[in-house]
Amino acid sequence: MCGTLCYEQINGTLNILVSTWRKCYEEDKLDEIIFSGLREQMEPGSLKLFSAIAYQCVKKSREERPTMDEIIKELELALKQQEVFEDLENKVNLEEIIKVVKLAGGSYESRNQLILLLLKGILVDDGKTFLSINKKGETCEMISALKCISGDHVLSSSLQESRFGSGRTTEMYKGFRVEVSTQFLSPHVTYTINLVLKRTDQVGGTNVPFKYKLENETQYSNPCIVDVREDGWLTIELYQFTSSEKGDSFSIDIAQPLLYYSSAPLYFLEGIEFRPVEHESHENQEDENKIDMQRISDSDIYWERKLMNDYTEILALSKEKLEWTTKKELYFLLRKGFLVDNNGKKWFSMSKDMKKRLMIPARASLLDKEWIWKSSPESRFGEMAEFPDGDRFLIKFKLTSEILSPQTIYSCHIIYKLPEDDSSFQHHIQTTIDDPSCGSNRERLIYLVTPPQTPIIGPKTDQDHIQPRPRKIKGHPRLRKDGWMEFQFCEISTDTTGSINMEIEFSGYRNENVNFIGLVVQGIEIRPL
The missing domain is CATH 2.60.120.260 (Galactose-binding domain-like)
Structure with missing residues (x-):
């Protein structure tokens, strides 16, 4: 990206540039070091991914640097975004x-x-x-x-x-x-x-x-x-x-x-x-668990490459004894997930691209005294929280480095169910996010109930007989295959240590009257994007 060696000689003195590169990345001053003419050719998201993995590669501590597998994965993602950007020239008139x-x-x-x-x-x-x-x-x-x-x-x-x-x-x-x-x-x-x-x-x-x-x-x-x-x-x-x-x-x-x-x-x-209009992909979140079975080997070497480098440390956190005989069985075990004990009970699993996924139980993110706690076989944690009455509630959680992938963008989803009479949930819900990493509050509107479909201009037969494709709208809820509802309420990025510390308040938007009575929460799911 810099188009130069990692050092320079000035009057016979060797000057190492790596510390300057790290400082420019940390202070968001990459323009000062990137090779002239390169930035305008790069898609911003691709540049962000590329520079983030390059920054990790020049860390002082060997333990903080990524493995070659992690580097290749991030570079492939950056290349994919760049190819999408370059393909735009063929799509746009x-x-x-x-x-x-x-x-x-x-x-x-x-x-x-x-x-x-x-x-x-x-x-x-x-x-x-x-x-x-x-x-x-x-x-x-x-x-x-x-x-x-x-x-x-x-x-x-x-x-x-x-x-x-x-x-x-x-x-x-x-x-x-x-x-x-x-x-x-x-x-x-x-x-x-x-x-x-x-x-x-x-x-x-x-x-x-x-x-x-x-x-x-x-x-x-x-x-x-x-x-x-x-x-x-x-x-x-x-x-x-x-x-x-x-x-x-x-x-x-x-x-x-x-x-x-x-x-x-x-x-x-x-x-x-x-x-x-943005439509939901045919491969929804549950389909992410499906594996392409073409050209799949039973070799342990093949499946070992698909595992996270620190999987042994993650397995050690399991609350139960896990059993497998081959690396293939271990891979699917990690994909399905299991309960771990990491400063409290959580559900851990792995995504297709070897990123860590996590589900936090309601008890670890909600204030105990404000909720009614009930046993439930439908919950992965054996219990769920029901809100008794009120127009706002708070979610707080803090996660440590070993349980999340560093330098990764995550989406946060609340997993919930509504009472049969959901009339009090028809209004917009405002989320106010206190994110210490950016030192400010962010607001977003979400829905707990899917709003009616917008009228379609066109032949009436289209509306009567053609089932519209599900739309992808930020803040809109989605029915999961396990019968629970979910909506995404924010996106967060892990820092170099992989830690997240968040506080989110849910309330009615400005003058809209909302009561969360009867809302049932299983937990918070955090998934890599």
Whole structure:
């Protein structure tokens, strides 16, 4: 990456550069040492993986350096991400985009740099359209409210925090009209139509006081899926549709609901955003346990290579005597998992790529006195926790290095069940994450109950007879094969020692009334991404 030797000679004095490289990585100053012209050719995620494993390789202590198997695995992941990035040039119609970018006065030095710009997003169409691409090469398009939203009580407004620097303001209950046409969408791709807005007073939760319909529809729909962007804007999903070759046009009426408050708040309207729909992979999390049986050997040497280097230390933590006769049997034992005693009872297993997985019991992450504890054969730990009453609860856990893989991004999932009457769980749930590693709090919205499907624009027969593919939406719950529900509430990274120390509060989002009575929790599952 640096394009130089690991040392230099100045006036006959040998100067070792390794300590400088380590310092640049730790202070996030890789630009100072990476070979000129290399960074713009690398996909950011690939660069992050590559630099992380390189940093581990130059650790002072031999024990802290990775094995060759670990190095190869990380380099293969970095290469895979880089290949996806380079493949984008073949998927995206760059020639048409280049014309649009030139008209907008945009500048770039290479096609790779243009792709990096598109991954972040650029303004085109006289600053009234925000154009970007995702990692599949599908185009995302957002159109300014100034161009597509109008109404008797809709006013122009300067919005410094908006992508466009301007937008509309309105008292939502008075209604308005959306007239929007797409120019840059990828053809034959399923998109969602989203209204992007925020309250001027920054309160009010995610309950949006409007209903909506297409111009030729007679029945109104209510918003079902609402998300909060990292910059605080609400995105309200209105419809799904499949894009055409020549662009699509929509006329949508936003109307007041039957009931609304007399002192209606003012809303900023940023615009209408078209996002490609993400579907769940056919290989869901449970399928991760399946093994490709082609060309599989029974040789112990073959299966030994597929095991973690420290598997003997992990096996020593088992609460029961584990039995196996071959390395193949041991591999599947590690994949299935078993109870370990590591500062308390946990369920340990191994992923396909030799990363450590962990499930923490409810008792190790919840406050004992706030929950009702019940025996349960359905739980891996023989018990589960039921919440008696209240509008918030806290999860706290700390994990040590030997039980997790270092320098790894993990997703955290709460494993739970709801009571038969789940009406009190229909609102958004806010997670506030206290992460000491970044020295700040992070917030994310999640659902405990899957919201209704967004209306689909298209032939009615499609909605009546075709089972829609499951969508991949952050914060939405998923039914597991063991009958429990789960949702991902955060992503975390292990540091060089592999330790995690987290505190997460679950509560209703702002003014939304939520009661967690009857919520049953088995534990927290931590899986490598």
